[in-house]
Amino acid sequence: MKTILITGAGTGLGKELALAYAKRGDRIILVGRTKESLNDVKDLIKRTKGSSLVASCDISDGQAVKKLIERLVSIEKIDMLINNAGIGYFGNLQDLSIEEISQMIDTNIKGTIFMTKEVLPIFLEHQSGKIMNIISTAGLRGKVRETAYVASKFAVRGFTESLIKELEHTSIKVSAVYMGGMNTPFWEGSDFIKDPSRLKSVKQVAKEIVEREDEEQMIIS
Template identity: 65%
Template sequence: MKTILITGAGTGLGKELALAYAQKGNHIILVGRKQSKLNEVRRMIEKTNGSAVTAPCDITDANMVKQRLSHLNETEKIDQVINNAGVGYFGPLQEISAEQVSRMIDTNVKGTIYVTKAILPVFLERNSGKIMNIISTAGLRGKVHETAYCASKFAIRGFTEALVKELENTSITVSGVYMGGMDTPFWDKNNHVADRSRLKSAKEVALEILARENELEVIIER
């Protein structure tokens, strides 16, 4: 049994990853901002005799991440971190506000870096651990009306690839997952995707990630 911390675990892909990893007998630490959503997932896991705890945290807040992880590292032995939390704003660049750009960079890039930085000392001390970054095919190629989102996902791909090199003489593994569209609450507040029914379900993608969890680069096209 591993202890796996998943960010953005209250909805969408993070929730499905939490359910799938819990079903395999792992203990899950559910991270996100909305406690009610995290509680729902914890209850779903417990109903099937799985094990999970909630750890509400806004990953854009460097101090909160540091404190939360420092506390968790005293109470839990975290084996794996899945950096999944992310936000997206889509449309012509001139219609994307400065605040939306900041939110994407703060969450998708800085949030992932803060969480990774907070867990890394423990992983280095043990010389073991696994970091999985949920990116997107928007981190592999540019897409129309996804300019700033692509910028954030290319950035986190750069971070991931650089960290792989930085840790190559350790037993810590770092992987990047690049998937196409999924039907999740991610699309609730915009009409960037015309027909959501054509997208993969988050559960389908979560199960594929689990099946390929030892690959360092996982590409899941639509």
């Protein structure tokens, strides 16, 4: 059994990854901003006799992340970090607000880097651990009406590829997951995707990620 910390674990892919790994027998640390949704996932895991812990945190706040990991390390041995939390706003660049752009940069890039920075010393101390960054195919190629979102994902891709090189002589494993659009609450409040139900099932994507966990680069179209 591994202890896996998943960010953005209250909804969408994070939720399904939490359920899938818990079903496999792993202990899950559910991290996100909204405690209510995290507790809902915790209850679902409990119903299947799984084990989990809720820890609310704004991962775009570096000091909050530092305090979170310090607290968790005192009670848990984290074996794997899944940087899943992400936010997206879509449209022509000139129509995006400064706040929307900042939120994408802060959550998608800074959140991933802050979480990794605080967990990595623990992995290095134990000479074991895995970091999985959920990036999306927006980190592979440019897309119309996704300029700032794609920029944030390209940044996470560069961060991940550099981290792989930085840790290549250690026992720490780093992987990147690039998946297309899924039928998740991610699209709520947006008219960018007219019919999310036609997209790939998030449960199916989560299942494939768990099955292919050992791959350094995973592309799920």
